[in-house]
Amino acid sequence: MSKIIRIGTRDSELALWQATTVQQKLEALGYDTTLVPTKSMGDQVLDKPLYELGVTGIFTKTLDVALLKGDIDIAVHSMKDVPTQLPKGIVQAAVLERAITHDILVHKGSSFLESDQPATIATGSLRRKAQWLNKYPNHKVVDLRGNVNTRLLKLIENDWQGAIFAQAGLERIKLLPKDAVQLDWMIPAPAQGAMLVVAKQEDDFAKEALGNLNHPETELATTIEREFLRTLEGGCTAPIGALALIKDKMVYFEGVVFSLDGKQKIDIKKEVKLSDALGLGKTCAAEVLQKGGDKLMQEIRNENSTVH
Numbered sequence: 001m002s003k004i005i006r007i008g009t010r011d012s013e014l015a016l017w018q019a020t021t022v023q024q025k026l027e028a029l030g031y032d033t034t035l036v037p038t039k040s041m042g043d044q045v046l047d048k049p050l051y052e053l054g055v056t057g058i059f060t061k062t063l064d065v066a067l068l069k070g071d072i073d074i075a076v077h078s079m080k081d082v083p084t085q086l087p088k089g090i091v092q093a094a095v096l097e098r099a100i101t102h103d104i105l106v107h108k109g110s111s112f113l114e115s116d117q118p119a120t121i122a123t124g125s126l127r128r129k130a131q132w133l134n135k136y137p138n139h140k141v142v143d144l145r146g147n148v149n150t151r152l153l154k155l156i157e158n159d160w161q162g163a164i165f166a167q168a169g170l171e172r173i174k175l176l177p178k179d180a181v182q183l184d185w186m187i188p189a190p191a192q193g194a195m196l197v198v199a200k201q202e203d204d205f206a207k208e209a210l211g212n213l214n215h216p217e218t219e220l221a222t223t224i225e226r227e228f229l230r231t232l233e234g235g236c237t238a239p240i241g242a243l244a245l246i247k248d249k250m251v252y253f254e255g256v257v258f259s260l261d262g263k264q265k266i267d268i269k270k271e272v273k274l275s276d277a278l279g280l281g282k283t284c285a286a287e288v289l290q291k292g293g294d295k296l297m298q299e300i301r302n303e304n305s306t307v308h
């Protein structure tokens with residue numbers, strides 16, 4: 001195997017951890033590899049909320065272009081950052097076994113959670129904001145951008161009580177504080193905690209190499225969650241959560257869409273046999289749309305377009 005697989009990645013600590021993990025797995029199988037770190041637009045524009053940038057795939061576009069130009073052979077992504085429609089010519093080549101899916105609150109003392117005192121929580125995610133305000137209507141949520149390391153620093157520098165992160169991200173780069181509070185009531189983003197490796201459609205060598213890294217259960221769960229998101233036409237900027245758990249040949253699915261202020265919530269829970277899991281995300285999304293989700297999604301699109 002003389003060909004060297006060039007692995008494209010963003011250059012944040014978390015992205016590099018993820019890409020190195022893929023690199024080590026490929027090397028263990030006997031493949032030669034090299035890492036190609038790149039800055040994405042999403043990492044460069046830090047002074048605007050994500051949802052105002054109005055571009056889907058802001059973290060993935062730079063790597064897509066590098067892949068299609070032939071500067072890299074594969075790209076490693078946090079799967080939740082990847083738009084549900086991949087660009088033409090790029091395919092999903094491996095979904096790695098998922099880490100913990102939960103969100104987590106990093107704080108400077110958590111007693112405020114048990115009181116009625118007002119508090120300020122930071123997050124750049126509309127999904128986290130809506131769910132937080134739904135549970136704590138008297139709190140304020142402020143925008144927070146940047147990679148995980150930057151966001152932790154901003155929390156220290158600012159007068160906020162806490163900030164919300166994906167537990168998987170903090171664990172991977174060993175920055176999870178011991179007293180962080182796991183938000184097991186918060187529905188994660190579709191595909192949170194999973195890594196996706198993409199390749200060019202025509203690159204059989206890369207696709208075969210990556211086939212060894214694929215984790216079918218994670219692939220199925222994330223497919224269902226992303227189908228739910230795609231059917232709702234949520235992109236990456238709507239307050240939509242989805243989680244599919246696979247256990248004992250059953251799939252347990254939970255999906256939700258919130259209004260931006262967190263006051264309205266339309267959710268769905270379904271359990272089906274593993275053999276009936278095909279199309280589950282779509283069916284659940286159709287039910288949500290029918291239960292008033294279509295109107296809610298339209299409101300979200302209108303409100304989002306007025307802030308652009």
Ligand SMILES: NCc1[nH]cc(CCC(=O)O)c1CC(=O)O
Pocket residue numbers: 078079080081148164165166168169170191192193194195
């Ligand atoms: N949007 C940024 C992002 N993309 C993936 C992760 C964490 C790892 C994961 O969820 O797979 C994070 C950080 C966060 O949400 O705190």
